[in-house]
Amino acid sequence: MLVGVPKEIKNKEFRVGMTPTSVREVVDAGHKVMVETGCGVGIGMDDTSYRKAGAKVVKTAAEIFAKADMIVKVKEPQASERKMLREGQILFTYLHLAPDPAQTKDLVKSKATCIAYETVTSPTGGLPLLAPMSEVAGRLSIQAGAYYLEKAHGGHGLLLGGVPGVDPAKVVIIGGGMVGRHAAHIALGMGADVWVIDRNVDVLRSLWAQFDRPLNTVYSTKDAIERHCAEADLVVSGVLIPGAAAPKLITRDILKTMKAGSVIVDVAIDQGGSAETSKATTHDNPVYVVDDVIHYCVANMPGGVPKTSTYALNNATLPFILQIANRGWRKALTENKHLMAGLNVHAGHVTYKAVADDLGYKFTAPEEAVRI
Template identity: 55%
Template structure:
C-alpha cells in the first residue's frame, strides 16, 4: 500500500502522523511511504531522518494526497485540504465530526473512507487511540489553568498550590475519565484543593481510593454544578461521549456567579465543548474573557508539546495503521472490531450513529458497507 504523511496545516499544530520509526516498520512490511518535506520538523524529525528510515520525500501536500492510498495524520483535514482528498482514499486521523458540520459534509462529498482515531473502541469500551492525547491534554489542562490564574493574564492572582499559611487554589474537574484523572493528578500534585465529578459511582470509588487526600469526589447534577462553580478558581471540563457532541454542563447564566478571574479550561472543545460559552481557539490566541471569566479552549492542546504528543500518539496508532496497510481497510475492519468502530464515513455514507444524529443525516450500518 502507498501511505502518505502530509504536514499538518492546522494553526500551531506541530505534531506529525508518523515517526521515522513508524516509517521503518511500514517499509519493512513492504509498503511505500511518502512524507511531505518538513512534516516532522515541529517534532524534531527531519527529512533526512525519514529518508534513512525508507521514506520518499515529496515537496508539496498536493503531491502527497495525490499519490497515497492511505493518509495518516494527526488532526482533521481543514478546508484547504478538502478538495485534495480522493474518492476511496482512506484517511486515518482524528476527525471529531460531530463538532464540525462543514468537515462532515466535505468528507461525504469527497466519498473518502474516514477512520477516526477517537472512535476506535476495544470490546472493553476503551479508546486506545484517544487515551494518549487525553493523558497529555489532561495534564496540560492543569498547567494552563495554573498559568492563567496569574494576574498578568487576568486571573485571580493565585498560586495553584498556595504556600504555608496561604490556602491553595480550588480546582474543579468535571469528568472522571482519562482526561479528568490526569488533570486531577496534576492539580493535586501541585498542592491544589481538588474536587472531581463523575456520574459513575464506581469510578468515584476508584478515584477516592487512588487519589491523594487533597482530592474529593462529587456526583454532578445541575444543582451541585451551579453551587460548585461559585467557589472554584479553576474549572476543567473533561467530559466525553465518544463520537458525539459534548453536553453543555456549565451554562451562560452561571458565569456571573463565578469569582472574577476564574479560569475555565474546556478539554472537550474538540467535541463541541462542555461549556455553553466555549468556542475553539488556537495556541496563538488561546483565551477570551466573558463576564470576567477566562476561557481557555484550544482545540489541539497537545500540539503545544509535539515531541511528547507525537511519540505517545504514534505508539498507539502504528499497530492499527499496519493492520490497515497489510490487509486493506475492509478486511482489517472485518477482523478487528475496534477498527470497525473507527469507521465514521465510508464512500459518502455516514456509518457512525453519533455523527448522523449530530446533523440529522441518514445512517447506514457499517456492516452493510463491509459485507458488500
C-alpha cells in the same frame, strides 16, 4: 500499500502522523511511505531521518493526496486538504465530526473511507487512540489554568498550591475519565484543593482508590455543578460522549456566578465544548473573557508539546496502521470490530450514529457500509 504523511497545517500544529520509527516499521512490513518535506520539523526530525527510515520525501501535500492509498494525519483535514481527498482513499486521523458540519459535508462528498482515531475502541471498552492525547491534554489543562490564574495574565492572582498559611486554589474537574484523571494527578501534585465531579460512581471509587483522601469526589448533579463552579478558581472540563457533541454542562447562568478572574479550561472543545460560552481558540490566541471568566479553549492542546504528543500517539496508532496496510481497509475493519468502530464516513455515507444524529444525516451501519 502506499501510505502518505502530509505536514499538518492547522494553526500551531507541530505534531506529525508518523515518526521515522513508525515509517520504518511500515516499510519493513513491505509497504511504501511518502512524507511531505518538513513534516517532522516540529518534533526535531528532518527529512534525512525519514529517508533513512525508508520514506520518500516529496515537496507538496498535493502529491501525497494524489498518490497515497492511505493518508495518516493527526488533526482533522482542513478545507484545502479535504478538496484533495478522493473516492476510495483511506483517511486515518482525528476527525471530531459532530461539531463540524462543514468537514462532515466535505468528507461525505469525497466518498473517501474516513476512520477517526477518537472512536476506535478497545476490548476493555476504552478509546485507545484518544487516550494518549487525553492524558496530555489533562496534564496541560492544569499548566494552562495555573498560568492564566496569574494576575499578569488576567486571572485573579492566585497560586494554585497556595503557601503555608494561605489557602490553595480550588480546582473543579468535570468528568473523571482520562482527561480528568491526569488533570487531578497534576493539580494534586501542585498542592491544589481538587474536586472531581462525575456521574459514574465506579469512576469516583477508582479515583478515590488511586489518589486517596487528598482528592474530593462528587456525584454529578446540576446542583453539584452549580455549587462547585461558583466556588472554583479553575474549572477543567473533560466530559466525553464518544463521537457526539459534548453536553453543555456549564450554562451561562452558572458562568455568571463564577469568580471574576477564574478560569475555564474546556478540553472538550474538540467535540464542541462543555460550556455554553465555549468557542474554539488557537495557540496564537488561546483565551477570551466572558462575564469576567477566562476561557481557554485551544482545540489542539497537545500540539503545544509535539514531541511528547507525537510519540505517545504513534505508540497507539502504529498497530492499526499496520493492520490496515497489511490487510486492506475492508478486511481490517471486518476482522477487527474495534477498528470498525472508528469508521465515521465511507463512500458518501455517515457510519457513526452519534455523528449522524447530531448533524441530521441518515445513519448507515458500518458493517453494512463496508459492503458497498
